[in-house]
Amino acid sequence: MKSIKFKTLFLILLIFFSLFFIQWFVINFFIRATLERQSNDHVISLGKYIASTINANEIQTLPEYDKTKTYGNIKSSLMNISQLFNLDNIILMDINKRVIIDLKDHFKNGDEYLFIDINDNQFRHLRQGREQMSTLYKNIKGDYAENFYIPIRRNSKLKGVLLIFASVKYFGFLKILNRNIFYIFILFMVITIVSSYIFSISITKPVIKLSKILNDIGKGNLNKAIPYTKRRDEIGILAESTNEMLKKIKLKDIFMRKLSASLAHEIRNPLTAIKGNLMLLKRFVQNEEEKDMVEDNLNEVFALENLVNDFMNFAKPSEIHLLPIEIEKIITKALNETVLLANQKKIEFKSNIKSAMIKGDGNHLKRVFVNLLKNAIEASPIGEPIIIKGDIVNGKYELTFEDHGPGIAKEDMNSIFEPFFTTKAMGTGLGLPLVKEIIEKHNSRIFVENNSKNTTIFKILFDIYGGE
Numbered sequence: 001m002k003s004i005k006f007k008t009l010f011l012i013l014l015i016f017f018s019l020f021f022i023q024w025f026v027i028n029f030f031i032r033a034t035l036e037r038q039s040n041d042h043v044i045s046l047g048k049y050i051a052s053t054i055n056a057n058e059i060q061t062l063p064e065y066d067k068t069k070t071y072g073n074i075k076s077s078l079m080n081i082s083q084l085f086n087l088d089n090i091i092l093m094d095i096n097k098r099v100i101i102d103l104k105d106h107f108k109n110g111d112e113y114l115f116i117d118i119n120d121n122q123f124r125h126l127r128q129g130r131e132q133m134s135t136l137y138k139n140i141k142g143d144y145a146e147n148f149y150i151p152i153r154r155n156s157k158l159k160g161v162l163l164i165f166a167s168v169k170y171f172g173f174l175k176i177l178n179r180n181i182f183y184i185f186i187l188f189m190v191i192t193i194v195s196s197y198i199f200s201i202s203i204t205k206p207v208i209k210l211s212k213i214l215n216d217i218g219k220g221n222l223n224k225a226i227p228y229t230k231r232r233d234e235i236g237i238l239a240e241s242t243n244e245m246l247k248k249i250k251l252k253d254i255f256m257r258k259l260s261a262s263l264a265h266e267i268r269n270p271l272t273a274i275k276g277n278l279m280l281l282k283r284f285v286q287n288e289e290e291k292d293m294v295e296d297n298l299n300e301v302f303a304l305e306n307l308v309n310d311f312m313n314f315a316k317p318s319e320i321h322l323l324p325i326e327i328e329k330i331i332t333k334a335l336n337e338t339v340l341l342a343n344q345k346k347i348e349f350k351s352n353i354k355s356a357m358i359k360g361d362g363n364h365l366k367r368v369f370v371n372l373l374k375n376a377i378e379a380s381p382i383g384e385p386i387i388i389k390g391d392i393v394n395g396k397y398e399l400t401f402e403d404h405g406p407g408i409a410k411e412d413m414n415s416i417f418e419p420f421f422t423t424k425a426m427g428t429g430l431g432l433p434l435v436k437e438i439i440e441k442h443n444s445r446i447f448v449e450n451n452s453k454n455t456t457i458f459k460i461l462f463d464i465y466g467g468e
């Protein structure tokens, strides 16, 4: 239940179901209660009328009573009423629950009627002269029915009980109503789901797109603009302010690159002069010790020159020309270029590189590999080898650089490709951003894996030339 889409859907369905439940409740309880009350009043007043027509003194259970004329008279008049008002049955009994007349003849004159459908309390009330009724039940025909107990009293004395069985027809009506409501419910549910889905999509789609673009921007692709600025809702506001922010970032980026370029430019000229002079000096110096000193200075100047070049590149990345190249040759060149640095730390390159043709820019790719190898050397403890593997895996050329240094801290993982991020005292933090920029211009991808504490692997996937 993470996404807005599901939350919206859930919320709308919740409202829908609650409304529906309320409606169902009103229909089934309120209307039903009203109908039930009306119907009950109707049957009770009918019962009272019947009770008033019976001569209370004639109510008695006697042997052979059912053969008397009075019995016949009462039974036929009860039968008429029962048919006229569509009642299920009428039973007349005395105060001792002895059946006198049962229109359906289930009980005979003198049989005891068991009061199973009203409780003792209700029976007491009945004795006191108050009409009682059973709870709703389903009769044999499957209709809802209720039993009504009507006291027959004369001179405030209970003389007998009239039991009326009446099925409650309005439940059929409620059933139909409920069935129709169910169909309407299904229809509305479908409409609700579809419309809430469309509604949530209209929110989530731009948000997903926005986050994708922002992700891209985060990776340094600043030439993206956010659509949806024409929308008049919150998404439109978000798009607008993001574009505004993007403009500012772009300005900052341009400023930073300009600053790097001018700084590098200012440094490069005197550096070239210093380099020339040192080279000249090296020729004139005879003393070995002094020669070493000049050599050391020259090496520092070379390092500075590299740094300046990095700055220049960051400021104005040079064009990349993709041509078919043998990748293993480029890797070998990079290894040769860094082997001296590795030797200083007694680090051995263990390489297993298969040959393959890819489309790339040799010079730029060599710089990528040199940067990665330099980082690996800088991270590796003395004497710990670096493993370089290149092979075709799943139709791609997979190249990995593995070292056994301290690894990259989790919180730094997102920053290492950002310009100027470095954890080194003498680092500029321009190596990996350059690597990434070049790799992306090759339509390739670079990944970092921090498998265990002491293993860092940089992996690059290249498309194979002619492979597709």
Ligand SMILES: Nc1ncnc2c1ncn2[C@@H]1O[C@H](COP(=O)(O)OP(=O)(O)OP(=O)(O)O)[C@@H](O)[C@H]1O
Pocket (backbone or CB within 6 Å): 310, 371, 375, 376, 379, 403, 405, 406, 407, 408, 416, 421, 422, 423, 424, 426, 427, 428, 429, 430, 431, 432, 433, 456
């Ligand atoms: N193989 C590695 N092992 C551990 N950390 C690494 C590795 N490679 C890169 N890093 C981390 O990533 C950071 C950024 O690397 P990047 O190459 O961009 O800059 P740098 O090496 O610090 O400086 P520069 O390359 O500009 O001299 C490093 O400072 C280091 O913290």
Ligand SMILES: [Mg+2]
Pocket (backbone or CB within 6 Å): 371, 374, 375, 431, 432
């Ligand atoms: Mg580096």
